Amino acid sequence: MSLEEREARQPVLLLTPAITAVALLLVVPLGFILVYSFWLRTATGADQAGFFLDNWREALFDPFYRDILLNTLKIAAVTTIVCALTGYPAAYFIARSRGNKALLLLLLMLPFWISYIIRTMSWINILGASGAVNSGLMALGLISEPLPMLYNEATVVLGLVHFLLPFMVLNVFVSLDGIDATLEDAACSLGATRWRSFLEVTLPLSLPGLAAGGLLCFVLAAGTYITPIVLGGPSDAMFANLVFEAIITQLDWPMGSALSLMLLAVLGALVLLYNHFLGMAQLMKGLS
Amino acid sequence: MGWALIRGWTVLVYLFMFLPIAVVVLLSFNASQFGSFPMTGLSLRWFAELAGNEAILRAFRTSIVLGLLTAVISTTIGVLASLALVRYRVPGRNMISTLLIAPILVPEVVLAVALLLFLNALAVNKSFALLLAGHVIFTLPFVILVVQARLVGIRRDVEEAAMSLGASPVQTFFQITLPLLSPAVLAGMLFAFTISFDDITGTLFWKPGGVETVPTQIFAMLRNSISPEINALGTVMIVLTAGLPLLGIAIARRMAMKRGG
Numbered sequence: 001m002s003l004e005e006r007e008a009r010q011p012v013l014l015l016t017p018a019i020t021a022v023a024l025l026l027v028v029p030l031g032f033i034l035v036y037s038f039w040l041r042t043a044t045g046a047d048q049a050g051f052f053l054d055n056w057r058e059a060l061f062d063p064f065y066r067d068i069l070l071n072t073l074k075i076a077a078v079t080t081i082v083c084a085l086t087g088y089p090a091a092y093f094i095a096r097s098r099g100n101k102a103l104l105l106l107l108l109m110l111p112f113w114i115s116y117i118i119r120t121m122s123w124i125n126i127l128g129a130s131g132a133v134n135s136g137l138m139a140l141g142l143i144s145e146p147l148p149m150l151y152n153e154a155t156v157v158l159g160l161v162h163f164l165l166p167f168m169v170l171n172v173f174v175s176l177d178g179i180d181a182t183l184e185d186a187a188c189s190l191g192a193t194r195w196r197s198f199l200e201v202t203l204p205l206s207l208p209g210l211a212a213g214g215l216l217c218f219v220l221a222a223g224t225y226i227t228p229i230v231l232g233g234p235s236d237a238m239f240a241n242l243v244f245e246a247i248i249t250q251l252d253w254p255m256g257s258a259l260s261l262m263l264l265a266v267l268g269a270l271v272l273l274y275n276h277f278l279g280m281a282q283l284m285k286g287l288s
Numbered sequence: 289m290g291w292a293l294i295r296g297w298t299v300l301v302y303l304f305m306f307l308p309i310a311v312v313v314l315l316s317f318n319a320s321q322f323g324s325f326p327m328t329g330l331s332l333r334w335f336a337e338l339a340g341n342e343a344i345l346r347a348f349r350t351s352i353v354l355g356l357l358t359a360v361i362s363t364t365i366g367v368l369a370s371l372a373l374v375r376y377r378v379p380g381r382n383m384i385s386t387l388l389i390a391p392i393l394v395p396e397v398v399l400a401v402a403l404l405l406f407l408n409a410l411a412v413n414k415s416f417a418l419l420l421a422g423h424v425i426f427t428l429p430f431v432i433l434v435v436q437a438r439l440v441g442i443r444r445d446v447e448e449a450a451m452s453l454g455a456s457p458v459q460t461f462f463q464i465t466l467p468l469l470s471p472a473v474l475a476g477m478l479f480a481f482t483i484s485f486d487d488i489t490g491t492l493f494w495k496p497g498g499v500e501t502v503p504t505q506i507f508a509m510l511r512n513s514i515s516p517e518i519n520a521l522g523t524v525m526i527v528l529t530a531g532l533p534l535l536g537i538a539i540a541r542r543m544a545m546k547r548g549g
Contacts, residue, residue: 011372018369029406093298105546113530135325223395
């Protein structure tokens, strides 16, 4: 074999295991559940193969599913907005600080290494009946009974913000860090106020990072089912909880397939829209 | 004035991120028999209970074996693919990159359902094998992203020099390429292990009945009753998944300083 031939074959050999894995463990399974979603679960518990529209009709038009889908998107949107408003100033501070930038960044990475379930359940220690806030208020004599603060929609959002904020801060930081700080000084020296130079120079230049962080927060929030179980009440189920119920509890796999694909379609459309306008490169920067 | 405000806000953001976690660690040393506030004193009793809890020890063993296997398989596949993407002009490079990243673009719940149902149709039931397949496919994109970022800095001419001096391709790989790659390989493995060790979203779909990983064990304990051991278990998890990488960074920095000085 000539050197050129070897050179041409090598990348193919190197890529084969990864492409095979993604094809066999993701692409083909997604195609499979698309077919599966048109099957029907019969009363006997067996799945009947065929082309039935029942699952899709139910998933798309039953108000029960529609309301939970809308509520899920609302929770994800609120979470994303809170993350952006909270995280942006912090990212700005890290990007512009001189002294301990490395330490601040290291601390920012730390939550990524701490288990999601622990970060979620940690709020029970803070807001629960015998948590820090209630026992503090009782020790001060301000209340005699613990206040019920947990297990509602607000605590679901709180848990999601706590989980997703580092993604937002990191993405905004990456794009702010790439902006020449002297641009703002230049705007100021030309007569703009600090605030105006931020609004007209820095903020627009950091929008790609904000968008990448926003997309991550939204997609991850909208796909969660653990947070509503741990921190939500009985009426705070999100769309992924319906998927989990259908697959694990009711064992209605055709319906579960249809619901999964619906979630994928909604969130996938967002990712495609993002990709169309901004490209994947910004997203990858923040992830690696 | 504005800057002081931003600084104050940033402090609050960091407090928000870390205070709840600090409380978990604090309460794990609580002597009170309910494991909650008010604290009555410091004690290691919850750690002792953990060490004697067979279910938790089993969950640890499962998580560690699963994490190690995931790290080895995912990093092997990921390093090979990254090598191809960074060092060769591959036709359709962008499409291939997107395909390999796809497992994190698809919501994890959907990935979990698709994999579970498909492998089930192939007569692979909920099992350790299914868990491993799921963890590998889910960690692969992260490994590829991290390893690619580290690979860019390794130049090819060093290998070409070795070859032109008479080293065989195999010799070159083991004596030149692999040592140069090892930081990227280690970073990939560490990343894959941590993600696998922490995963719960997919794991709850894939795990066979009766098998628990540490996160699903915590989840189960949360649902049954708030057991005081939970904070101690959380502390051990934090030390494992955050402490080890920090230690790794510290060692790497010390080594770099020695080499530099």
